[in-house]
Amino acid sequence: MKRVLIVDDSPTMRKFVGYVLRRKDYATEEAEDGLDAMEKLSNYEIDLVIVDLNMPNMDGISFVKNLRHSYYNLDLPVIMLTTTSDRELQEEAYGAGINMFLTKPVQPNVLLDSVESLLGGGA
């Protein structure tokens, strides 16, 4: 079973994304900001990360930069899911090393398709 880490400071968003993923039999872990996510990554076997942009302590872009510093996480797929559609921020995020950029509100099937395409094959 593939395990997805959901990083968002809003419990509502984490809950929503969690429901959608578990419906397709993905396992989920949750983190409330970038720092928390780094910790979860060292404690769990994670196959994909969905990360918000604007968060306290460590925001999404800093998190991805930190993540890509580590050799082990170079290939870990990362989807950024955020309310902003700002072009510059999008480019900055891709520059930091995300694999896909999605804008909230996201349709469940769009989210699932994206996760599936990055993981290559189902859960």
Next chain:
Amino acid sequence: MKDQFLEKDEMREIIDEFIVEAGELTEKAIQDVVVIENNPDEEMINSIFRAVHTVKGTSSFLGFDALSTLAHRAEDILGMVRKGNVAPDHAVGDALLEALDLIKTLLEEIKESGAEQSDTAPTIEKLEALKNPEKKEPGEMCEEAGAVKTDELHDVSKEQEGAPKGKEPGEIVVEGKGARENQVNNLPIKQKTQTHKEESTIRIEVKKLDELMNLAGELVLGKNRLILLNNIVKKSDATNNALDNLADITNYIEVVTNELQLSVMRARLVPISKLFNKVPRLARDLSAEFGKEIGLTMEGEETELDRSLIEALHDPLIHIIRNSVDHGVETPEERARKGKQKEGTLSLKAYNEGNNVIIEVFDDGKGINVEEVKKKAREKGILGDAELATLPAREAMNLVFAAGLSTAKKVSNISGRGVGMDVVKTNVEKMNGQVSIDSEEGKWTKLTMRLPLTLAIMRALIVGVLDDLYAIPLNTVTELVKLSEGLIKSVDKKEVLVLRDKVIPVVDLARVFTGEPQPGEDKYVIICNIGEKTIGIKARAVEGQEEVVIKPLGEFLGNVKGIGGATIRGDGKAILILDMSALVSHSSFLNAYRKIA
């Protein structure tokens, strides 16, 4: 689409989560907005921005459009504040607070009816109006304030261009002595970042905790019965081996039960900051309303208290603060005349003292006029001339808590709503707490509330009065005096006990409860301290200390003066718990009561 994808109850759960989350974010943002008005802290502005941003994002995604549009507009303003394009002044604060209040209202509406109802247009208009103020540089603001002349400013601009480290215009103005430092101080200063400690918590329904607390309480009763049984059995047969085992188990259960009860009690404790956090906003609004200038300080916000107490304290505390701002602190002009600092001080302090939590509310306003209070008490027939003449000043001040005594000369729309300090006293006493006031006329007033950590369980001294047993809250008991002949004297037809040169009024419970003196010999006087007062209670027997689980008397019996509740003892019998504050007022205002009765 998303509705089809997710089950209805899943959607409901997400919306519930959203209401709780957005509500907490908004509440926190309201507190922070009040802070940044005076102290534009960068991290705090960011955190308000994030809060509003999250509310906007989640609400739009859940289809709450009015809410999301409103949050969006507020976010725009906050974005401008963050970039330094708009100063977080009073006008901005007002508009943001209005928006945040409205967000709370909308959330309430979603919770109640599932849909937004309030009109957001007027608030959005206010926010929009703030968006296009003329952009002002700090230097320009100095100029407007008359601190520097325009040509001086031009020099400064040049100097800034040439300055090596890119000094701020304000800085240069100060260095050149064109403006005094405090004139520039209202420009944003970066203050030390206040870090908010994140607590690692989970949410539990209060109902579940109450159930746990009830069960722990029942277990305490069971434990008491077991101890009693153990004692009885031991007396009847001291040689049996199996009995040692029973003693062991009893011991074990006792320890575990005590620990369990403590843990459950702690789980219900909430930091008092939950309550104190609301005060800055309140002080801000009240100062504006009454034209006062108030500096607020708070201490001990981390002090913990049972959550039901926090809720019950809300109204009394608000009333006390309103009183302080309205009747305590003088207007800036009046303060200037008296040679006081123009800005009044209001300070809140909370701390632990033994098993109690103390909350103090202090203001450096005009204090209490004791003669005025006495005059009022005489007019309202609360006390007679004789009592008033001998009443110590400290006790006279505390007459402000007596029902029907309001010393404020002018009735204001808040403090004069017909509820006074007597309501504060009643509410605090309902929590088994005590309240007292101290003051120096013309200088300050300090109100002190003393509250138990929890409402549910307490230690009590079990005493015999007439043929029945009663429980006295142990935190009020200071000592036991064994009676011998002549110890109790009579002064003014009232019984007193002279203990180490102190005269202590004695309450004869048998007489209080039956209305007439009862034959029989009292063997003890229990000395109790309640607030500033000491009284003695006559008892025929003293059974010992016991942990009692407080049960309310129920609607049928309701409020019996002098009785705070009931408890069940180890032998299964119910006994009454004395309400000490009521007894104290009984002893001290005995005559007044007689007049009424």
